[in-house]
Amino acid sequence: MERDQRFEAELLPQLRSLFGAAYRMTGNAHDAEDLVQETFLRAYRALDRFQSGSNARAWLHTILQRVRTDAFRRKRRRPETVELLGEGPAIAPAQDALASGREDLERALLGLPETFRTAVVLRDVQELSYAEIAATLGVPVGTVMSRIHRGRSLLREALSRRTS
Amino acid sequence: MSCDPERITGFVDGELDAAPTAAVAAHLETCPECRAQAEAERELGARLRGLPAPELPAGLEARVRQAVRVRPFPVRAARWALPLAAVLFAGLWLRGEASFVAWDLSRDHAKCFSRDPLPAKLWSGEPRAVADWFLQQGTQLPAVPDRVGELALVGARYCPLASLSFAPHLYYRSEASHVSLFVVPHGVRLDDRLASRARGSSVRLLRVEGELVGIVGEREADVQAFETALRPVLAAWARSR
Numbered sequence: 001m002e003r004d005q006r007f008e009a010e011l012l013p014q015l016r017s018l019f020g021a022a023y024r025m026t027g028n029a030h031d032a033e034d035l036v037q038e039t040f041l042r043a044y045r046a047l048d049r050f051q052s053g054s055n056a057r058a059w060l061h062t063i064l065q066r067v068r069t070d071a072f073r074r075k076r077r078r079p080e081t082v083e084l085l086g087e088g089p090a091i092a093p094a095q096d097a098l099a100s101g102r103e104d105l106e107r108a109l110l111g112l113p114e115t116f117r118t119a120v121v122l123r124d125v126q127e128l129s130y131a132e133i134a135a136t137l138g139v140p141v142g143t144v145m146s147r148i149h150r151g152r153s154l155l156r157e158a159l160s161r162r163t164s
Numbered sequence: 165m166s167c168d169p170e171r172i173t174g175f176v177d178g179e180l181d182a183a184p185t186a187a188v189a190a191h192l193e194t195c196p197e198c199r200a201q202a203e204a205e206r207e208l209g210a211r212l213r214g215l216p217a218p219e220l221p222a223g224l225e226a227r228v229r230q231a232v233r234v235r236p237f238p239v240r241a242a243r244w245a246l247p248l249a250a251v252l253f254a255g256l257w258l259r260g261e262a263s264f265v266a267w268d269l270s271r272d273h274a275k276c277f278s279r280d281p282l283p284a285k286l287w288s289g290e291p292r293a294v295a296d297w298f299l300q301q302g303t304q305l306p307a308v309p310d311r312v313g314e315l316a317l318v319g320a321r322y323c324p325l326a327s328l329s330f331a332p333h334l335y336y337r338s339e340a341s342h343v344s345l346f347v348v349p350h351g352v353r354l355d356d357r358l359a360s361r362a363r364g365s366s367v368r369l370l371r372v373e374g375e376l377v378g379i380v381g382e383r384e385a386d387v388q389a390f391e392t393a394l395r396p397v398l399a400a401w402a403r404s405r
Contacts, residue, residue, distance in 0.1 A: 007232060015225055020217040033221055037228055044232040105211055123177065124212035130179045141179075149173035152205050159208075 006052070007044050014057050015040070017126065018064065024121045025068070027110040035071070039064040058132040061122060065136055101159075108158035116151030123148050165191045172198050176205045259329065262354040262369055263362075265378070269369075270362035272323045272333065273344040273380035282335055284319030294320050294334065303332050305347060306377070306401035312393045314338035315386060331378075336390075343386050345394075346378035372398035 018039065022032035042063050043050070050059055109117060122133045123144075130148075134141045165187045174180045175188040192199050258264040276283055286297045294317065295305045301322070310317050315336040323333040323346075334345040348369070354376065358369040366387040368379040377398060381387045 004233075012225070012228070015228065016217060016220055019220055019224065023218045024215075029218065029221055032218075033224055036224070037231055040228045041231050102215065105215065109212075120212070124209050125215065127213070130174070130177065145174045145179065146170055148177070149170045152173065152208055153169075155208060156204055 003044070003047055006047055010050070010052060010056050011040065011043055011047075011060065014060055017057060018060050021061070021121055021126050022064065024106075024109060024125050025118060035064060035067055038067045042067065055132060057126065058128055058136060061126065061128065061132075061136045065118070104159060104162045105155075108155050108162065111158055112151055112154055116147055116154060119144060119147035120151035120155065167191075167195060167198055169198070169201060172201050173205060176202050176209070260351055260353045262352050262358045263360060265325075265348060265352050266358060266360045266367040266369055267362045268326045269331075269344070269346050269348075269378040270365040270367050270380050272325060272331075272346075273342070273365055274363055276323065276333065276335065276344065277342045282319060282337075283321060284335060285321035287319045289317045291317060298332055303347065305332060306375070306394070306397050308334060308345060308397070309393055312336065312343070312389050313386070315341065315343050315390075341381060341383050341386055343379065343381040343390055345390065346380070348376040348378050352376055370394065370398060372402045375402045 015036065019032055019036050022035045022039075023029060026032045026035060039060060043060055046063070050056070109120070112120065118137070119133065122128045122136060123130075128136065130141045130144045133144045137144070139147075168188075171180065171184065171188055172192075175185060175192075180188065188198075192202060286294060288294055288297075289310055291308050291310050294308070297320070298305050308317070315338045318335050318337050320332065320334045322330040325331055329349050331349055332347045336343040336345065352369070352371075354369055354371050356371055358367070360367050365380050365382055366384040368387050368391050370377050370379070370391065372395070375398060377394065379387050379390045379394070381390070
């Protein structure tokens with residue numbers, strides 16, 4: 001079936017990258033997996049609307065943001081789940097990571113307000129352009145620049161507090 | 165140019181147009197603070213990009229494949245099936261709803277009597293002839309009167325109702341008004357009697373020992389007279405069935 005072939009060839013190769021972003025956004029592997037699964041499912045259903053050759057990762061991120069928004073709405077209607085943040089990352093850090101301050105960076109990133117974390121992850125982890133991020137989030141490019149700027153400033157502040 | 169920290173961010177990311185890029189570059193030559201910001205952002209960006217991608221949970225790829233393979237059917241089917249099911253459900257529910265049936269009968273009454281001539285399939289003022297005609301089509305009628313007051317039987321037909329069924333429809337007419345008599349074929353949720361007005365007509369639904377009859381007329385007095393005349397007839401009819 002053509003849809004299956006396109007899905008395999010154009011979308012599935014982005015799974016690792018998208019999971020990485022989802023993990024950075026949610027802070028735990030379980031939520032990230034749910035997010036990514038739902039994203040790919042919706043992407044599969046909407047594959048007719050995806051133009052071959054355009055940026056699959058950016059398109060998937062647009063869907064992922066929608067899935068997140070829906071999840072936030074549902075979450076607001078039910079009790080808060082326990083974040084794993086206080087218990088360390090779900091995937092145990094390697095010893096050298098602790099030494100290099102990687103864990104500090106990961107925690108600082110997770111400590112950012114949602115809006116800024118998303119912008120920073122899309123830019124600095126996913127390496128999307130401002131225009132792609134703007135399309136993904138449905139905001140003007142100027143807002144993207146402003147959010148990335150604010151996110152990085154907050155990250156730097158958090159990191160300097162940790163080291164001092 | 166004066167200090168503009170957001171622009172420095174855009175500059176570091178290579179996202180500014182040529183003119184602002186040149187302006188920021190020139191500004192950085194002279195502003196140690198902005199230079200420090202640019203440095204710090206570059207370093208931070210490098211550290212973020214250097215974060216190793218978390219390991220893909222075992223079997224995630226297979227689960228994603230499984231999810232999309234299992235569920236493509238509902239995707240397409242749901243687009244049509246769900247609204248269709250909703251309409252069918254609403255239709256089935258409504259056809260059992262007495263007030264909807266009352267509306268439906270008054271609609272058909274108004275439609276038929278707005279035609280000239282009436283869209284009767286059978287022209288007769290003889291109750292016996294009308295009953296025989298319906299019996300030939302497979303429907304048994306109660307012993308209807310040939311006239312009630314000024315209103316005389318003139319003809320009959322089966323009328324298609326919005327609730328997806330056909331009801332025997334008997335036409336009564338006088339100089340001044342009209343009355344319709346319906347035998348409602350399907351199960352309607354009504355214990356005894358419903359008196360209502362719909363679309364400017366008086367409507368009566370009468371349940372007599374399981375059988376349901378509808379009376380519609382422009383004048384409440386006519387409908388009331390038909391109800392009184394029909395009660396004993398209907399009781400006898402229902403017992404005979």
